[in-house]
Amino acid sequence: MQPDIARSVVLLGSTGSVGTQSLDVIARNPRGFRVAALAAGGGRIDLLARQAAEFRPEAVAVADAGAVPALREALAAHGVVTKVLAGPEGVAEVAAWPSDIVLNGITGALGLTSTLAALEAGRVLALANKESLIIGGPLVKRLAKPGQLIPVDSEHAALAQCLWAAGPTGPAASAVRRLLVTASGGPFRGIPRSKLGNVTPEQALAHPTWSMGPVITVNSATLVNKGLEVIEAHLLFDIGFDRIDVVVHPQSVVHSMVEFVDGSVIAQASPPDMRLPIALALGWPDRVADAAPSVDWTRAHTWTFEPLDDEAFPSVALARHVGSAGGTAPAVYNAANEVCVEAFLAGRLPFLAIVDTVAAVVSEHTVTEAGSVAEVLDADAWARVRARELTTTA
Numbered sequence: 001m002q003p004d005i006a007r008s009v010v011l012l013g014s015t016g017s018v019g020t021q022s023l024d025v026i027a028r029n030p031r032g033f034r035v036a037a038l039a040a041g042g043g044r045i046d047l048l049a050r051q052a053a054e055f056r057p058e059a060v061a062v063a064d065a066g067a068v069p070a071l072r073e074a075l076a077a078h079g080v081v082t083k084v085l086a087g088p089e090g091v092a093e094v095a096a097w098p099s100d101i102v103l104n105g106i107t108g109a110l111g112l113t114s115t116l117a118a119l120e121a122g123r124v125l126a127l128a129n130k131e132s133l134i135i136g137g138p139l140v141k142r143l144a145k146p147g148q149l150i151p152v153d154s155e156h157a158a159l160a161q162c163l164w165a166a167g168p169t170g171p172a173a174s175a176v177r178r179l180l181v182t183a184s185g186g187p188f189r190g191i192p193r194s195k196l197g198n199v200t201p202e203q204a205l206a207h208p209t210w211s212m213g214p215v216i217t218v219n220s221a222t223l224v225n226k227g228l229e230v231i232e233a234h235l236l237f238d239i240g241f242d243r244i245d246v247v248v249h250p251q252s253v254v255h256s257m258v259e260f261v262d263g264s265v266i267a268q269a270s271p272p273d274m275r276l277p278i279a280l281a282l283g284w285p286d287r288v289a290d291a292a293p294s295v296d297w298t299r300a301h302t303w304t305f306e307p308l309d310d311e312a313f314p315s316v317a318l319a320r321h322v323g324s325a326g327g328t329a330p331a332v333y334n335a336a337n338e339v340c341v342e343a344f345l346a347g348r349l350p351f352l353a354i355v356d357t358v359a360a361v362v363s364e365h366t367v368t369e370a371g372s373v374a375e376v377l378d379a380d381a382w383a384r385v386r387a388r389e390l391t392t393t394a
């Protein structure tokens with residue numbers, strides 16, 4: 001991609017795994033992109049100030065207002081003069097900042113306000129923060145105009161490319177038989193449920209193919225992440241849950257596939273590197289040259305595919321259940337999971353109890369429509385309280 005004028009990018013969650021890889025793409029393509037504004041939580045102030053010194057954004061926001069004095073000091077030390085915004089409102093203001101594209105790389109349900117702020121302001125939204133689409137499904141879909149929402153998740157970027165390969169406006173809905181979302185299987189692939197009782201946070205954090213933030217890494221070990229991605233695929237591509245399958249592919253090179261009614265399957269393949277889907281989302285629909293290394297075809301490769309073990313990893317079936325129920329059910333699934341992951345990482349909850357507790361919280365929830373932000377946040381808050389009660393008595 002060689003546009004004459006660089007596309008301006010607002011980057012939310014700039015200090016995280018997706019955020020730093022996005023800045024790597026931008027730094028290597030100065031003619032293609034420039035940074036309009038940055039936002040982060042406030043946990044890594046020095047990194048945020050160094051990013052501001054390198055990319056010179058018009059504004060920087062931190063969700064933790066208490067981190068502002070340290071941020072101002074660090075910015076001054078780096079000789080950066082920029083507008084500083086504080087608190088969740090400051091992050092939302094940055095999400096709506098004038099720009100060509102907003103990339104939401106915040107982790108978890110906290111990203112919902114920013115997703116809605118960016119869409120309301122009419123920005124094109126590159127969405128890594130899948131949780132905001134999943135928990136706020138009806139709200140996000142009501143706001144998003146055609147073409148306004150671009151997936152960053154490698155699986156959904158792959159699905160978009162496979163559908164796109166069928167024609168510039170995508171295939172007729174009747175031509176698609178099913179979406180095949182691939183899963184690495186995580187660090188515990190092949191281990192039966194009976195042997196998963198004592199696995200440790202350290203083992204869960206050792207992902208075999210992807211280097212990511214802690215929450216998504218644990219979600220990859222439980223396969224909750226795959227469950228969230230099935231819901232995400234349903235919402236992004238308007239395909240029923242009965243036509244979205246998960247296929248385990250340990251090498252993480254085929255990022256997902258689309259099967260058409262004539263029996264043909266189109267797959268997207270590239271070595272596991274988030275910079276490719278990030279670059280594609282930032283440049284969409286153009287491709288960014290050399291965004292990431294491609295498959296080395298001079299070497300022998302073996303790619304394998306296997307079915308998911310639903311007994312060891314019941315999270316995907318549970319996600320289908322909450323996704324089909326719709327309304328506030330996905331928000332409850334996600335919120336309960338976030339609490340359980342925190343408890344697991346703190347050594348307070350066994351691995352298998354993560355999804356068992358999420359299932360218990362989901363079963364107690366009375367689903368409502370999710371017609372407003374308040375309704376979603378109420379369901380989210382209720383699920384957190386209930387999951388905390390269950391995990392402290394577990």
Ligand SMILES: NC(=O)c1ccc[n+]([C@@H]2O[C@H](COP(=O)([O-])OP(=O)(O)OC[C@H]3O[C@@H](n4cnc5c(N)ncnc54)[C@H](OP(=O)(O)O)[C@@H]3O)[C@@H](O)[C@H]2O)c1
Pocket residue numbers: 012013014015016017018019039040041042043044045062063091104105106107108110128129130131152153154210211212213214215216274
């Ligand atoms: N990592 C991947 O390869 C990958 C792949 C696909 C999808 N995703 C999705 O991308 C999202 C980000 O994942 P990640 O792995 O990059 O997470 P991460 O490494 O934990 O980074 C999270 C980022 O969000 C910031 N943040 C936290 N709370 C915030 C708030 N209230 N307002 C603004 N910023 C806030 C953090 O700032 P501090 O540094 O100040 O805490 C950090 O910059 C998740 O939804 C994940 O599921 C990630």
